[in-house]
Amino acid sequence: GIQVEQSPPDLILQEGANSTLRCNFSDSVNNLQWFHQNPWGQLINLFYIPSGTKQNGRLSATTVATERYSLLYISSSQTTDSGVYFCAVGVSGTYKYIFGTGTRLKVLA
């Protein structure tokens, strides 16, 4: 089955720093999402981005489906950005979604 790998697995930043999170997938997909899981476990939708580039405030994302990867950019990080970031891909020809391994981010004040 399709494999979804995220890097880095862990990341520690000082407040105000920028970061790039990566999501690689091993097969073609019909959609891709980025989520932030807060300390209470809630999964917050960040981007629905099967291809192209989107921006929302300090966050932006780019998916290059032909090369099977997506990037999430966080600029001017804040302590509230801490948590786990997941990408999830929709498996082509199905209604299934597969989650990546996650990146655990900690932003220090």
Add this chain to the structure above:
Amino acid sequence: SQTIHQWPATLVQPVGSPLSLECTVEGTSNPNLYWYRQAAGRGLQLLFYSVGIGQISSEVPQNLSASRPQDRQFILSSKKLLLSDSGFYLCAWSPSTSEQYFGPGTRLTVT
């Protein structure tokens, strides 16, 4: 607007007891519905999904089952819980093969 509910929020159950977790969606019709499990410090594992009433696809053979008795209701069950069933259970819905939206989750501890 659409909302998704899960209950209970937390649950502590002894080994061998039954389980029933419920998920309901409001404000949409014929959604695709999903159950995921997240072990402590781990990623999300897809357990079941459903594209219509009575239609259940199982992704991982295990001690759990799912049912969809109504269009916007998805139930996760077990006849006898195992210690390994402990985890954070998340329900999600999607209008089709597009964006997923998650409920608040149920934390299950099997003792």
